[in-house]
Amino acid sequence: MITRLSQLFVRTLREDPADAEVPSHRWLVRAGYIRRAAPGIYSWLPLGLRVLQQVEVIVREEMDAIGAQEVRFPALLPREPYEATNRWTEYGPNLFRLKDRKGADYLLGPTHEEMFTLLVKDLYSSYKDLPLSLYQIQTKYRDEARPRAGLLRGREFVMKDSYSFDVDDAGLAASYEAHRQAYVRIFDRLGLEYVIVEATSGAMGGSASEEFLAVSATGEDTFVRSPGGYAANVEAVRVPAPAEQDASGIGAARPVDTPGTGTIAELVDAANAKFPRPDRAWTAADTLKNVVFVVTGPDGKAELLVVGLPGDRDVDMKRLEAALAPAEAAPLADDDFAANPGLVKGYIGPVSVVDGVAVAHLGAEGPLKLRYLTDPRVVPGTAWITGANVVDTHLVDVVAGRDFTSDGVLDVAEIRDGDPAPDGSGPLSLARGVEMGHIFQLGRKYAEALGLKVLDANGKLVTVTMGSYGVGVSRAVAAVAEATCDERGLAWPRALAPFDVQVLATGKGDEILDAATTLAEELDARGVRVLLDDRKASPGVKFADAEIMGMPTSVVVGRGLADGVVEVRDRATGERVEVPVAEAADHVAALVRT
Ligand code: ATP
Ligand code: MG
Secondary structure: OOEEOOOOOOOOOOOOOOOOOOHHHHHHHHOOOEEEEEOOEEEEOHHHHHHHHHHHHHHHHHHHHOOOEEOOOOOEEEOHHHHHOOHHHHOHHHOEEEEOOOOOEEEEOOOOHHHHHHHHHHHOOEHHHOOEEEEEEEEEEOOOOOOEOHHHEOOEEEEEEEEEEEOOHHHHHHHHHHHHHHHHHHHHHOOOOEEEEEOOOHHHOOOOEEEEEEEOOOOOEEEEEOOOOOEEEHHHOOOOOOOOOOOOOOOOOEEEEOOOOOOHHHHHHHHHHHOOOOOOOOOHHHEEEEEEEEEEOOOOOEEEEEEEEEOOOOEOHHHHHHHHOOOEEEEOOHHHHHOOOOOOOOOOOOEEEEOOEEEEOOOOOOOOOOEEEEOOOOOOOOEEEEEOOOOOEEEEEEEEOOOEOOOOEOOOEOOOOOOEOOOOOOEOEEEEEEEEEEEEEEEOHHHHHHOOEEEOOOOOEEEOEEEEEEEEHHHHHHHHHHHHOEOOEOOOOOOOOOOOEEEEEOOOOHHHHHHHHHHHHHHHHOOOOEEEEOOOOOHHHHHHHHHHHOOOEEEEEOHHHHHOEEEEEEOOOOOEEEEEHHHHHHHHHHHHHO
């Protein structure tokens, strides 16, 4: 069947939508693929829906190929299972919660571990029933703090989620590997440039996990790679602690006057001017910076946390959030320092010197009882310049382990280009990406919480071990659009394009429209999916729309017809060739099949 543009439910827009931050969002809206219904919530128009469905087909084929079986759960879910795993609370404000007319609590599913676990528990009871992998392609809801970039971060979105059930760890490892391979095939078929990186588990819990990130300058995730093959989301990088140092030659911590040195740069300048080192200049890395955060748990309870780290590095907020999840952190506001007189802004340090003696100021031992966590580089024996908890005063030669101890390690400092890879595989380089998929070895957390056990070969009840695997299906539409579009519009790869070919009848007169229609019919007969631009519009409008809409091939039936030729255009390369009308259908059909 030929689709006629004159009949298709679509309007291309000349103006960018006001809220468009990234090209894929701009073009998907302008080309008439999606329309915003509310922040982070989109309607799919015919062109967009065709792309979405093609992503679904690819995902479905690859999941079926590893023996996973498709099911579909409701989006509207009861509270109790999520209460049993504590995620009703842990998901915090990201969860859409609602009540039915009787006052019972419900939620709109953000992910479905609980429901799958309970379904398998309902129906299966023996090791002979396992291994089992189930999946669905279904709508998810998350009240994201920052819905962004159209489909890339929606509050309603389509996810493929699957779950594996095994009787032992070896089984889980095999199920995980099968999914990993399926994901490789899915993202290869989508034509995305992607990397597989070590990841953190977030609100999901569990142990080993990896993410598939589409490499993209506009991505929200930052990942690192080393020449030796290390690859990780920055959130997952664990900086190894250096060896402890011998501090026996370092004198006692002593206060120094450092007026007007509330910043690290001012402090380093003052240190070099007033108490220079004999061997080299002081640098920011010699200072211990202490940053105060308000950490709010999913239950709404807030506490202060002080993070101590080398002064040449900032706290990376995404690493901090990943480390503290499900709690959320925000820097202590200036006004709130006033309410905490023990925290002298710009001069905070782990110890105070009282009558020549260092005494704890932060941490469990300190008078404030504030949680104090330090960067892995702050190992015993390292000496620091740090705040004296007195305005305009710092302490020199404050030695970790000797003068202070922290309440633990918190590895949240920024990772920089050139930092060594944790596994010794060379210097790291940073890049940005969009998380397309995430695979987890969940282990027994959910099965334990919900009582999913089966009888093993010896007749003993064992807790099932699970994996959980997600693909952002609607996000993939945007990610592919983002990777392929240019300054003129969308430019779909063949695997995802809503139509294979756009045939443009450009010029007045029945003859041109008749020839274009005939060509469209010939293509259709060859199994090519055709969009025929039969509108009464100028050639300029049709050319521009074809570029915005982004079918991989277009055929212009117009002026050349008098000479018996049509023009075949490649959207991605811009290449144009003239082809005799009589050969056009075979020529284009061959292109589509390559
Ligand atoms: P992110 O870190 O981007 O918030 P996540 O780690 O919370 O994602 P998962 O729970 O791992 O996401 O969900 C599985 C997949 O669903 C992700 O890999 C991503 O492709 C997709 N996804 C998650 N959140 C959204 C969203 N708000 N909009 C669109 N797709 C999403
Ligand atoms: Mg994830």
